[in-house]
Amino acid sequence: LHDNTGDARIVLWDNQVKIFTESNFEKNELIKIINGSAKKGKYGGMEIHVGSYGKVILSPEDVDYKKYPKITYDSINISDISLNLNSVSIEGKIIQLFPKKEFTRKDGELGKVQSLTLLDSSGSIRITFWNEDTEKLNTLEINDVISVTNLNPRLSTLDSKTIELTTNRNTIIAKKTGDLNFEGEIIKNIKELQNRRGVVSFEGIITSVDNLKTISLKSGEEVSLLGFIASDNTDGIRVTLWRENAEEYSKLLNVGQGLSLKNVLVKYSSFSSRYEISLINDSTLELKDLEIKNLKSIELAGKERSTNFSGDYAKINTINTPGIIEIKGFIAKDLSNISVYEACQNCFKKIENCSCGKGENIELRMIISLIIDDGTGTIRTTFMGDKAEKIIGVKTASIAQIKETPEFEKFLEKKSSEFLGKDIIIKGRAKFSDYSNQYEISVYDFKDINIDDELERVMKKIEI
Incomplete structure (x- = not known):
């Protein structure tokens, strides 16, 4: 609800929810609440709960309607969006428009989901549209300037640093004329x-x-x-x-x-x-022309530097025998899938393939495959268990929870955009795959390429 002092989230219990079926329960209609209970909300703001001792009156007759003007939506900067806000409106330019996806809902019905990324001068944010709301995107294109009202902030399912926006039945999109120029x-x-x-x-x-x-x-x-x-x-x-x-x-x-x-x-x-x-x-x-003295490279504050690498990197096109090797290259292909399976805690094999006799202790394990290119060729590398969790930054249990939901495709898209082109050093065991008819690498360890470390390694090699 909104008045001239701000917004409040209202939570209705039991029979109070019948008000949602009233024909005049709609935006800009007045509501009077009696005997509501104020409580601290999930994200820190105050909520008003109305239970069996409370009363909700729709279109009350004893209220001066002139004191409650119609609701207008003022846009805020993307950087000002927080979980404490129940509803927000923003303006910006579309910089990403993701394909529409179909999925099967828990009730067996077909669902739809589509997202876009909106940019203003303060930042960018992802907005997700569900089911019939996806039709609102049919006429939109990248670089369109739009205003979107009545959006709900929420924390990203798999990234505690990211807030996203979702639409609801009252969300309105309006295409704006002209361009939106940014001055950083x-x-x-x-x-x-x-x-x-x-x-x-x-x-x-x-x-x-x-x-x-x-x-x-x-x-x-x-x-x-x-x-x-x-x-x-x-x-x-x-x-x-x-x-x-x-x-x-x-x-x-x-x-x-x-x-x-x-x-x-x-x-x-x-x-x-x-x-x-x-x-x-x-x-x-x-x-x-710039003159800056004492140039600094990237500071990897707080990040561990692995010391388990020799720096003797194999060229991918020369890998033709099994053994422990190191390679240096970049991630050359989209992350297309993440596999999760039930494994024996002792031998880490799939339960159906376990032969160690201790398969009664089960855990979920994750597998991620990345294609690495070093300029001489490409090779498939496989990250398993804790190595997969480390590179993806998410626990296996969390991936398992979203595998069969639309959130999974969104997660793959986000991680692919972060991974593509990134330089990486990998240590692992090369082995021939009968399935792909090529050598692949099972990853033991990996790290980002640090320019200072690599220069130091090359200089030592020259001195030797």
């Missing part, structure tokens, strides 16, 4: 970007440039990707370019060049546990 706040030092959200502008010097990569999307489309590190004397940050931008700037960017990046998007990556930079349509990247 100018950030003076790169370290501050780890505390920022949304669209920003900053300058830095290139301290590392990846080779141009080609990655495969789930749709079968192959696209170009280019990553580089921009640094100043406070920190470094990873910047990712896609498609035509990647191809164009792969010919222009070199270590030591100065850059001005305007109206770029700060996004969190669970793969690196850091905020990174992506370009949007309003972004510009300009080469310029």
Whole structure:
């Protein structure tokens, strides 16, 4: 409910829910509550509960209606959305429009789900539409500017750092005329970007440039990707370019060049546990002369550095015998699935394949396969058990809970966007697969590529 002082969440119990069937129970109708009980809500705000001793009066006659003007929806910045808000309205530009998915609901009926990502100057957020509400997206396209009213914030099922929005029957989408131009706040030092959200502008010097990569999307489309590190004397940050931008700037960017990046998007990556930079349509990247002393690379504060790697990396196209090896490459293909199975706690085999005699103790185990490319070839790598949980950042039990729900496809899309093109070092056992007729790697350990560590390794090799 809303009055001129704010909003309140109302919880009705038992027979009180009959009010929902009244013909005039609709938005902007007045309601009077008697003997409600105020309680602290799930997300910290106050709720009013109405039970058997309470009373809900729809369209009361003893109220001055002039004191309660019609509800209007004021848009807020995406960065201001919190779980304490029961309902929000926002405006922004569509930067992602995901395909419509169909699924079978618990009652056996067919359900539909579709999502989009909306951007304003303060940040971006995912909005999910269910069932008949998905029809509201039929006329929308990427780069459309829209307003969306009456959305409900909720915590992402599998990411405690992320808030998403869901629609309801009162949600209204309106397409706005004209474009939405972003003017990102100018950030003076790169370290501050780890505390920022949304669209920003900053300058830095290139301290590392990846080779141009080609990655495969789930749709079968192959696209170009280019990553580089921009640094100043406070920190470094990873910047990712896609498609035509990647191809164009792969010919222009070199270590030591100065850059001005305007109206770029700060996004969190669970793969690196850091905020990174992506370009949007309003972004510009300009080469310029800069002089910055004491350049810093990326600070991996709090992250463990594995010491179990020799640095003797095998070329993928030379792997033709079984054994323990290390490879260095990038994730080249979308995450298409995550397998979860019941396993013996002793031998880790599937229950139906257990032969150790201790199969009565069962646990859920997860398997993730990633395709790695090192420039000489590609190879399938398999992460199992705790290694799978580590790279995906989610416990097996949580994955098992959403496997048969629409949330699973959303999760795969999100993780794929974080994983694609990321550099990684892997240690594991190479073995020939009769199924794929190729060598594959069962992963024992892995880590992100750290430029300073790799330079130190190369220098030591040269000295030897």
